[in-house]
Structures are given as structure tokens and as C-alpha cells.
Amino acid sequence: MKSSSLFILRSLTAVMKAKKLLAESGIVSTAVKRTSHSGEGCHYGISVSVSYAEAALNTLKRNGIYPQSIEHYG
């Protein structure tokens, strides 16, 4: 089982907003900048422990933040 979940968001501002919302909900997260290997450039995401992934996703969606993609890794 993977240990972390990464939600790719559309901008750095969205990531910072997400980080703050998750912190207010008691979920620790890390802002991540990632360069795509498929030539799609660099993107920002927010990484949480996989055990908090569902709660984190619900918190983001409740606040109008919808990840562009979700990955699990680690």
C-alpha cells in the first residue's frame, strides 16, 4: 500500500489555500512542486498521508477545490 497521496491542483495559490484548509481541519500536508515527465511542465500539488487522503479530499471539495489529478506514491 502506498504511504502518501498527492492531489495536483491548478495553481500555487490553490495549493496554499488547500494547505491552510487542511491545517484547520487538523490534517498535515506538504506543498509539492513536480515536473511532469510527459512534457507537461511543472505543476503544484498537496501531499498528505494516505490514511488522511479521503478526509483531505472531502475537505477540499467542500471548499470548492477540485484536484486535477490524484496520485498515490511512497
Add this chain to the structure above:
Amino acid sequence: MENLIYFDNAATSFPKPISVLNATNDVIKNYCANPGRSSHPLAARAAEAVYECRSKLARLFDAEDENVVFTSSATHAINLGIKSTLRRGDHVLISDIEHNAVLRPISALAKRGLITFDIYRATDDPERLIRELASKIKANTSLICACHHSNICNLCLPARAIGHFCRKKGIVFLLDASQSAGCVPISVENDLIDILCAPAHKGLYGIPGLGFAIFSKSLSESGRLSTFIEGGNGMASESAYMPDFLPDRLEAGTLSLPAIVALSAGVDYVKRQGVDSISQKEKALCALLRRGLSRIKDVTVHSLTDGSILLFSVKGYTSEEFAQLLSRYGICVRAGLHCAPLAHRRIGTNEDGAVRVSLGAKNTPDQVRRFLTVCEKILSKRTER
């Protein structure tokens, strides 16, 4: 420096609160990285500081975080707001108290034949103002600009009335809050403002080199915002085009992190002091100043009402001459037309301008009294000669 009396807060507020100084020192010393470019700890901290400021401004002005766009100044923000929304053939209304930050870009666009514009008479009476606007709008009016508080005469336009009028007519409403941000409550949501423009370094007690434009939700999601500046912003670098969402669509290049952190601290200061409290204090000082100046022979006070600004002329001196004399006594004011020729024309001081005293949170009654004493001294020396 201790005996200096700074009465030029409409140009930039001074001195800055110690908390602003400390915050600026801290960022320059400890984490002045480029936010949004790298992923190391300093860049992450910088990015968080930028977001924190966006968030504070959004809360202060009842807007959404993403719709806060940083610029290099209020003038830049106004140019951004105007040029990202206007299309060829549009008609614009501006008031007769607008600063050159509005008049010049509008005039330049009109001179190039891209738009037309008319000037409406500013008044603080909402009903009269709406009647005036209604008489001047045309089928192709797409933007109304309003100077919330004049930088020379304390005239305040009723933003909410203009906002409601514009929203009903489908016209974009740009509010120049350069002199009002931090001095009176402003709500992008409730006042139906589409573009709120302001500097960091006046009523919000940040440092020069930063301004912001805050967009309404409806305008930001309308798809009609053209880019104003294009360049790198640290994301989706593979694309040759700016993103189609805010704030990234309208921000390019490195943000001034020290100025943003300073603004953050300035907003905290204003909230601690209380917007109403600062405003009341400035009005009281203005009233003291007005009473004193009105008693001095050869001084004409031009200000229409009490606020943070008082404008006056002295018989026998040009405005620049008298300002120079004041500066010899350590008194900092501004003379001339104050980049507001329309407003000076409105109050009849457009020939020579006038001397402007602009008060701030750090000014005191004792400074006002000393100022009046100096004015009397200067004029008595003239009489003796």
C-alpha cells in the same frame, strides 16, 4: 528626524509601524526566496507568506483569495483593471475628481481611437450621482471608474450606489481606493465592486513598490479578462500562454516578497488600530487644522469637508514656494496639482494648485499646533519685511 512633521501621508504613509519594519527585516534576513519557483523550504515559506497576504486582503475586502492580484503599484493595478476589461469601441465614464492614474490610461486609449469616454460630476449624494451616471451612459458603456476618496478634497463617492447601478446595467465598476483602503470599510461583495485597486503603502501601511487589484467573482469567472502582462509565473511552464484563471492570469514575474510581507503586517496593524478609529482620529486632526488655518490672514482653505486631507493656498506665495518654506522648518507637505488636474479644476485651484496636508495614524494634535505656529511665523516674517 525627531522634529520632522510628516504631513504627506496621501503620497505614502510615514513612519511605518514597527511591526512592518520588523516583518520586512525578517523576510529579507531569513527567507527572501522566490515564491512559486522552487520547492525548497525557503521558497515554500515565501509562498506561504504570499498566500497569507492574499488571504488577509481577501478577508479585509470581502473577496476570494484567488481574485487578489498583486501589482507593482495602485497605478499598475488601475491600468491592469482598465486594459484587461476594455475592448475596441467601448465607452467609459470617469469622474471629475479622478487621479492621473485613471485619466491618463483612459486618455491614451481614447487618443489611439480604441475607446471613447465622458466625465461625470462627482458627488457624495447617491441619488444625484446615479442620476448623473444614468444621463451619461451609452449603449456601449462598458466601464465606470470612480475615485473613492479624492486625494485633494476629501470628497467621497458612494461606492455601493455606483456598484448597484453598474451591476444592474451590466457595466464593469472599477473603484480607485488609493486613498480609502484601510481608512473606511470596503466590501467587494456587498458594494458590488468589480475591480478594487489600491496601493500597499498608504492607508495599509505597507511599503512602496506594491499594489493590488481585487476582482469580483463574476468578473473573474466571466472569461473576459485579457492578459496585461505576460511572462513566467513558475507553473505550467510548457505553455506559451498565461493561465486562464486568477491570480496567475494577471501576474507574471517575481513578486516583491518583502513588500508583500510588509503589507501583511500593515493590514494587521490597521486591524489592531481599527479602521474607524484611524479615520476618526484623522478627521479630528483635520478639524483642528482647519480651525487654526481659517484664523490666519491670507490663508484660504479649499477642502470641502473634514477627512484626512486639507488643501490650502496662501496669498502672495505659489503653492510650491510655501511648501518649500514649510520644509525648512521640517514640515513635509505636497504642493502643486497632486497628479489630479481634474479635481483641482473642479475646486478652482487648477492655476497654481495648492498646498496639501494629508494626515495619518501617526500624526498628533501637537504636530498640528506646531504646524500652525510655523505658518504664522512664516507669514509674520513676510509682514515684517
